[in-house]
Amino acid sequence: MKKLILLFIVIYFPLISAQSKEDCLICHDDPDFKAKIGAKTVSLYVSSKTFSSSVHGTLDCVDCHTNIDAENIPHRKEYTRVNCGSCHDDIQKLYVECLHGKAKAKGDPLAPLCQDCHGNHDILPVKDHNSAVAPMKIPFLCGSCHREGTPVQLQRHIPQDKILENYTESIHGEGLLVKGLTVSATCVSCHSAHRILPHTDPRSTISRENIAKTCSVCHSEIETVHRKVIRGELWEKQAHVLPACVDCHQPHEIRKVYYDFGMADKDCLECHDNPKLVSSKNGRSLFVDYNEIKNSRHSNTACSQCHSEVNVSKHRACETITHKVDCSSCHEEVGLEYSKSTHGSLVVKNDPNGPTCKECHGTHGVLGKLNPESPTFATNIPDLCAKCHREGEKAAVRYTGTEKDIISHYTESIHGKGLLKSGLTVTATCTACHTAHRELPHTNPESSINPANIASTCGKCHHGIEEQFVVSVHSPLITKTDKKLPVCNDCHSAHTIRRADSEGFKLEIMSQCGRCHEKIAETYFDTYHGKVSQLGYTKTAKCYDCHGSHDILSVNDPKSRLSRENVVETCKKCHPSANRQFAGYLTHATHHDPVKYPILFWVFWGMTGLLVGTFFIAGMHTILWFPRSLEWRRKLKKIHDAENNADDTKSDSNKNENNKDKE
Amino acid sequence: MSLKGKYIIRFTRLNRVLHVLMIISFLILSLTGMSLKFSYTGWAKVLSKFFGGFESAGYWHRFAASIMIIVFVTHLVDLIRLRKKEFGSWKALLIGKNSMIFNKKDWNDFKNSLKWFIGKGSRPEYGRWTYWEKFDYFAVFWGMFVIGSTGMTLWFPEFFTNFIPGWMINVATIIHSDEALLATGFIFTIHFFNTHLRPEKFPMDIVIFSGRVQLDEFKLDKSKEYDEMVEKGELEKHLVEQYPPIVLKGMKIFGWTALTIGFSIVIWIIYAMIFAYR
Numbered sequence: 001m002k003k004l005i006l007l008f009i010v011i012y013f014p015l016i017s018a019q020s021k022e023d024c025l026i027c028h029d030d031p032d033f034k035a036k037i038g039a040k041t042v043s044l045y046v047s048s049k050t051f052s053s054s055v056h057g058t059l060d061c062v063d064c065h066t067n068i069d070a071e072n073i074p075h076r077k078e079y080t081r082v083n084c085g086s087c088h089d090d091i092q093k094l095y096v097e098c099l100h101g102k103a104k105a106k107g108d109p110l111a112p113l114c115q116d117c118h119g120n121h122d123i124l125p126v127k128d129h130n131s132a133v134a135p136m137k138i139p140f141l142c143g144s145c146h147r148e149g150t151p152v153q154l155q156r157h158i159p160q161d162k163i164l165e166n167y168t169e170s171i172h173g174e175g176l177l178v179k180g181l182t183v184s185a186t187c188v189s190c191h192s193a194h195r196i197l198p199h200t201d202p203r204s205t206i207s208r209e210n211i212a213k214t215c216s217v218c219h220s221e222i223e224t225v226h227r228k229v230i231r232g233e234l235w236e237k238q239a240h241v242l243p244a245c246v247d248c249h250q251p252h253e254i255r256k257v258y259y260d261f262g263m264a265d266k267d268c269l270e271c272h273d274n275p276k277l278v279s280s281k282n283g284r285s286l287f288v289d290y291n292e293i294k295n296s297r298h299s300n301t302a303c304s305q306c307h308s309e310v311n312v313s314k315h316r317a318c319e320t321i322t323h324k325v326d327c328s329s330c331h332e333e334v335g336l337e338y339s340k341s342t343h344g345s346l347v348v349k350n351d352p353n354g355p356t357c358k359e360c361h362g363t364h365g366v367l368g369k370l371n372p373e374s375p376t377f378a379t380n381i382p383d384l385c386a387k388c389h390r391e392g393e394k395a396a397v398r399y400t401g402t403e404k405d406i407i408s409h410y411t412e413s414i415h416g417k418g419l420l421k422s423g424l425t426v427t428a429t430c431t432a433c434h435t436a437h438r439e440l441p442h443t444n445p446e447s448s449i450n451p452a453n454i455a456s457t458c459g460k461c462h463h464g465i466e467e468q469f470v471v472s473v474h475s476p477l478i479t480k481t482d483k484k485l486p487v488c489n490d491c492h493s494a495h496t497i498r499r500a501d502s503e504g505f506k507l508e509i510m511s512q513c514g515r516c517h518e519k520i521a522e523t524y525f526d527t528y529h530g531k532v533s534q535l536g537y538t539k540t541a542k543c544y545d546c547h548g549s550h551d552i553l554s555v556n557d558p559k560s561r562l563s564r565e566n567v568v569e570t571c572k573k574c575h576p577s578a579n580r581q582f583a584g585y586l587t588h589a590t591h592h593d594p595v596k597y598p599i600l601f602w603v604f605w606g607m608t609g610l611l612v613g614t615f616f617i618a619g620m621h622t623i624l625w626f627p628r629s630l631e632w633r634r635k636l637k638k639i640h641d642a643e644n645n646a647d648d649t650k651s652d653s654n655k656n657e658n659n660k661d662k663e
Numbered sequence: 664m665s666l667k668g669k670y671i672i673r674f675t676r677l678n679r680v681l682h683v684l685m686i687i688s689f690l691i692l693s694l695t696g697m698s699l700k701f702s703y704t705g706w707a708k709v710l711s712k713f714f715g716g717f718e719s720a721g722y723w724h725r726f727a728a729s730i731m732i733i734v735f736v737t738h739l740v741d742l743i744r745l746r747k748k749e750f751g752s753w754k755a756l757l758i759g760k761n762s763m764i765f766n767k768k769d770w771n772d773f774k775n776s777l778k779w780f781i782g783k784g785s786r787p788e789y790g791r792w793t794y795w796e797k798f799d800y801f802a803v804f805w806g807m808f809v810i811g812s813t814g815m816t817l818w819f820p821e822f823f824t825n826f827i828p829g830w831m832i833n834v835a836t837i838i839h840s841d842e843a844l845l846a847t848g849f850i851f852t853i854h855f856f857n858t859h860l861r862p863e864k865f866p867m868d869i870v871i872f873s874g875r876v877q878l879d880e881f882k883l884d885k886s887k888e889y890d891e892m893v894e895k896g897e898l899e900k901h902l903v904e905q906y907p908p909i910v911l912k913g914m915k916i917f918g919w920t921a922l923t924i925g926f927s928i929v930i931w932i933i934y935a936m937i938f939a940y941r
Binding site (some may be wrong): 583 | 879
């Protein structure tokens with residue numbers, strides 16, 4: 001019997017040892033299935049679902065995990081890796097030659113293995129978008145090691161830097177990642193997937209000899225459409241100095257603006273370098289100072305990028321140009337904004353006064369707005385805008401609004417002084433409020449200076465004030481009214497903004513409030529505070545000292561400075577020993593209102609009655625007295641004269657007597 | 664003895680000094696006060712600047728008010744002194760012949776004056792103090808009480824509101840301001856006319872500065888008083904020499920300055936009331 005059992009085992013052993021996938025998954029399909037290998041606890045879980053949907057789903061576990069001792073646990077004495085090459089031997093060969101493979105052979109712990117890129121049990125077909133090596137994922141897959149700051153980039157010799165960043169911004173990166181073109185070149189398109197070699201290796205896809213071939217996999221017809229940048233003769237005579245694609249289109253930075261310009265520009269300069277070159281149509285100079293371009297913001301832009309429509313097959317490539325330079329072909333967003341602005345719409349109407357890009361930015365010498373030499377640098381903006389908007393200039397002549405002497409007022413304003421006197425480039429310039437490219441009249445609801453938008457325009461810098469203002473009684477969010485609510489410029493003006501602590505501002509603000517609050521301002525001027533303010537005394541209580549300025553609340557609001565809880569404190573700001581009864585002073589009282597202030601009204605008329613009565617009685621007395629008094633004067637004079645005459649003889653004799661005494 | 668060129672004392676030195684101080688303080692109070700009352704006019708702003716701005720004008724106002732209070736108190740103290748020295752009793756001071764208090768004679772003088780004005784009688788023989796002089800005198804008492812008390816309330820509102828409600832400050836403002844208008848208006852028109860501009864004194868009577876009246880003028884003006892003095896034989900006692908011309912000139916300059924300021928204020932007030940009132 002024992003022999004029979006032994007025989008059975010011997011016959012069926014191969015069947016038992018040829019483990020099926022199901023057998024393995026009995027144990028390994030459990031997410032909590034773990035083993036302690038050395039000091040580490042390792043999960044031995046394999047999801048049957050993930051695995052069966054992978055590209056290897058039809059295979060058995062033991063097809064890859066060879067040398068498994070199914071009977072014993074652990075299944076093998078020594079840990080060995082899956083060898084993908086047993087099936088993918090062609091790729092294995094490439095990998096061995098590759099930089100990655102060589103690193104692995106050297107035992108480099110950073111060397112990537114098959115599964116580092118492709119995964120393990122979850123390998124999906126390359127065509128599948130979820131695959132780890134789908135085109136969209138490649139830059140990030142490679143980037144996981146070849147990114148700034150990774151151990152590979154820091155510790156291994158990689159000749160390029162910022163690879164991932166540069167690629168992302170390159171035309172290929174943009175095509176792939178922004179436009180979603182999966183045919184756009186990824187890392188592996190140029191470097192190949194499995195035989196990545198240094199560009200110095202002649203076999204490399206990116207070696208000088210092979211790069212053209214690599215690029216033309218996609219750019220297949222490039223020779224026919226690509227401009228021959230070197231004079232034809234060089235192509236024949238010195239084939240070895242011909243530039244490779246990467247000489248112009250730097251690797252990872254491939255983009256129309258990145259390659260070394262200037263070669264095609266030389267063709268243009270053949271003619272335009274001549275200072276005497278003039279237009280045959282109108283005689284204007286067509287001379288181009290090339291240095292100006294090289295020092296400009298557009299130093300990396302070729303002539304033909306702006307002066308498009310050139311035809312390279314013509315000797316005068318520019319003769320096919322029919323349109324003026326259109327900056328919006330690159331500066332698209334700005335161009336769109338501009339086209340909606342007052343400036344842009346004038347230009348669309350062919351109005352000769354309409355400023356185009358070059359009126360503000362210049363032409364070949366265009367500089368960035370951060371360059372102090374630029375006309376669009378903060379401190380130069382007022383002068384720039386003044387070219388048209390100064391009194392008497394073309395824009396000021398057309399303007400029909402209420403603002404006068406805009407430029408000179410701005411210059412004297414707090415913003416103008418901050419910018420031009422203190423040199424604070426963060427100060428509000430024309431464009432800070434009106435925007436640079438989307439300036440519109442205030443009547444336009446989209447305008448930055450439309451009353452509805454003013455608070456947020458000013459709030460760009462004065463954010464803290466805006467926060468207070470939007471919850472104040474003047475904010476349309478708080479007060480629902482069909483009357484006009486004030487915004488910043490109603491009190492501060494537009495171009496003559498002054499410091500709020502300047503004397504003039506303090507005194508004027510009361511008439512500003514009074515434009516809307518007519519009655520209450522008038523009665524304020526009847527009280528002590530109002531009267532002394534009219535004498536130019538700025539320390540007295542002005543509207544905002546009691547009501548607040550940007551944070552004005554309704555007096556019925558308990559949070560108001562004038563609510564019952566707060567009013568005494570508000571008075572105390574100036575009257576330190578103010579009390580509850582003191583706060584009962586009528587700050588807007590008038591003696592002209594018998595209904596609201598009957599006591600004041602009758603006291604005033606009582607006093608006036610006393611005054612009129614006294615003057616009437618005393619005045620009548622005086623008037624009646626006058627003629628009698630005249631009479632009396634004559635009488636007095638007569639008596640005087642009579643006495644003087646009578647005395648004259650006496651005094652004469654007196655004098656004589658005196659003289660005698662002296663003698 | 665010849666009485667020609669002789670002068671009779673009418674005002675004591677103290678009274679004259681007090682009146683000068685009164686003039687100075689009253690003018691400062693009027694100028695600074697009116698600049699505030701009519702602050703909406705151009706002249707008020709100029710005036711306020713002249714006093715060094717509103718704040719400084721306020722100090723001038725309170726300084727002058729203090730001077731005036733001192734003058735007033737000094738006068739009250741002097742009255743007590745006079746009671747002992749000259750009148751002997753309160754009765755004599757209050758209802759005696761030379762009292763400042765209105766009496767029956769004043770009422771008769773007033774009636775007779777009116778009759779004289781309309782040509783139905785002769786000029787009454789006025790006593791030591793005429794009824795209009797007494798009126799002026801008590802006007803100061805009334806003014807000190809009304810303007811002074813409201814002025815103090817406005818000077819220390821935080822203190823006074825411990826006892827009175829806040830709106831009383833508004834009332835005090837109206838009373839202070841209108842009573843001041845009455846006072847300045849009265850002094851600079853009626854008082855000026857009665858003492859300086861009425862034809863017999865025109866253009867100016869400096870007796871309040873010199874304290875001396877020419878005897879013959881006194882004789883005619885206050886005949887009753889003169890007669891009484893002669894009767895009692897006291898005339899000689901009151902006679903004095905006039906001040907030297909240079910002193911008189913100084914007094915005249917001061918008088919003219921005060922008159923000019925006073926008239927200017929009246930003109931400014933009339934201008935403000937007619938052309939800029941609100």
